[in-house]
Amino acid sequence: MxxxxxxxxxxxxxxxxxxxxxxxxxxxxxxxxxxxxxxxxxxxxxxxxxxxxxxxxxxxxxxxxxxxxxxxxxxxxxxxxxxxxxxxxxxxxxxxxxxxxxxxxxxxxxxxxxxxxxxxxxxxxxxxxxxxxxxxxxxxxxxxxxxxxxxxxxxxxxxxxxxxxDPTPYPERLTGLGEGRIDFTFGGIEDEIDVDPEGHAIDQDPGEGRTLTLLFRRSGDSGFVQVDLRFTISAEGVVEPLQIQHYDGSVGEIWSADILAWPDDLDVTITRDEAGVIEGTIDATLHYGSEQTRPFTATFTARSELYRYPPERACELPEG
CATH class of the missing domain: 2.60.220.30 (Chondroitinase Ac; Chain A, domain 3)
Structure with missing residues (x-):
């Protein structure tokens, strides 16, 4: 040395x-x-x-x-x-x-x-x-x-x-955070799912906007079903959908809105009042594979909690 x-x-x-x-x-x-x-x-x-x-x-x-x-x-x-x-x-x-x-x-x-x-x-x-x-x-x-x-x-x-x-005292557990309910029609079949007790409603706030994730999940004798909604919301209130997805475990099918290829197949509105209550509507065409499509319409309400996923640990970052 x-x-x-x-x-x-x-x-x-x-x-x-x-x-x-x-x-x-x-x-x-x-x-x-x-x-x-x-x-x-x-x-x-x-x-x-x-x-x-x-x-x-x-x-x-x-x-x-x-x-x-x-x-x-x-x-x-x-x-x-x-x-x-x-x-x-x-x-x-x-x-x-x-x-x-x-x-x-x-x-x-x-x-x-x-x-x-x-x-x-x-x-x-x-x-x-x-x-x-x-x-x-x-x-x-x-x-x-x-x-x-x-x-x-x-x-x-x-x-x-x-x-x-990040010194923010986030909750330790993700499951069960927030509250809310979604009423939806998918492929002509009506359904409803709550956030509690298996889903979550979270805001990830990077400082100049936020990412809103609403996961409505249900499991039991009737099978596993979830609706996964994710949006970015700018500081000015502009909403950009990131993911609209329906999963039915009984048939193993994930249907998603192809936001990049078919942006006109999706219409979303989201409001939040002074009490923090979120209300929204969705009118979308969901895709399964390259050819199958089904209509998806929904109304939802939620109250989210602040949460950030812990940092991951990745070694050997790619060059550049």
């Missing part, structure tokens, strides 16, 4: 407490983010750290807890890599908040032939996620692994990354 002192804080002044740890012999699958100085008190250095890493691979660690793990063979030749703490990162859109410092990971002119691992520190909290900075703001990414102090993901390209979390 070679330890090199890094110079320059946010103002360009020397900062002897900022160090870079280079482990040229580290295992390709091991994140050496906890090097000698990687665990220093967060916010103590704020420096840009650099190191030259070659085809043998290695780990570049920032004293504020970020690190970059380069496996052997990911680089064709030696090049300078850097990690720099961002002085004032922009705030993310609600409901997310910053969960740690943001860092710029840079490798000018380098095309990685294998994924490198970005490791970020975080200060704890529920629903931890990683985000990359774009021209439009922070873009949420599926993270590969979350520990009590770090979050990581593998990439073929670098950029500016930060840990975010």
């Amino acid at each position: 070679l330890l090199l002192s890094a110079c320059g804080d946010d103002d360009g002044a020397a900062t002897p407490d900022a160090s870079v740890a280079i482990d040229a012999g580290s295992d390709a699958g091991a994140s050496d983010a906890g090097g000698s100085d990687a665990g220093s008190d967060a916010g103590g250095c704020g420096a840009r750290v650099t190191a030259t890493i070659g085809p043998e691979g290695g780990t570049l660690a920032h004293c504020d807890g970020a690190s970059l793990v380069v496996p052997p063979g990911a680089m064709a030749s030696a090049a300078e890599l850097s990690i720099e703490r961002v002085a004032s990162p922009p705030a993310p859109l609600a409901p997310h908040v910053l969960a740690g410092p943001a860092f710029i990971f840079d490798a000018p002119g380098v095309l990685f032939s294998d994924s490198v691992t970005v490791v970020l520190p975080h200060d704890g909290g529920p629903r931890m996620e990683m985000a990359a900075q774009t021209d439009e703001g922070w873009l949420l990414l599926e993270s590969c692994e979350v520990t009590e102090t770090t979050i990581s993901q593998s990439f073929r390209a670098l950029g500016t990354f930060v840990a975010l979390h």
Whole structure:
């Protein structure tokens, strides 16, 4: 392990407490983010750290807890890599908040032939996620692994990354959330299903709009039947259907509105009053396979609860 002192804080002044740890012999699958100085008190250095890493691979660690793990063979030749703490990162859109410092990971002119691992520190909290900075703001990414102090993901390209979390106290269980009822006619047969006790009515609020999901589900001696309705509703109240689907377990058939191919086969209205009661109507043509169609009409009422699905964990994101 070679330890090199890094110079320059946010103002360009020397900062002897900022160090870079280079482990040229580290295992390709091991994140050496906890090097000698990687665990220093967060916010103590704020420096840009650099190191030259070659085809043998290695780990570049920032004293504020970020690190970059380069496996052997990911680089064709030696090049300078850097990690720099961002002085004032922009705030993310609600409901997310910053969960740690943001860092710029840079490798000018380098095309990685294998994924490198970005490791970020975080200060704890529920629903931890990683985000990359774009021209439009922070873009949420599926993270590969979350520990009590770090979050990581593998990439073929670098950029500016930060840990975010959602502090909203969501319900632990999805089934049974909300309430509501749908009365519908499908293929000339009338039916009705409640949200309770097996379905759910939820709002997923990303800050500038929401996704409304109404799942009406019934099981029992008469068989399993569900109607799955999903919409996006903008901050201005514009409704865009995402899914209109009917499933009958007794015959194993899923009938859906082909929203992209036949947008004119679907008419939806949704209103919500000041008390939060949702009312809606649907007049649609549902498709089964490429040729079979049936009419579907419905009226529904519901009262939804706020919910977000927990972040999934996906490793080795595709290139780009």
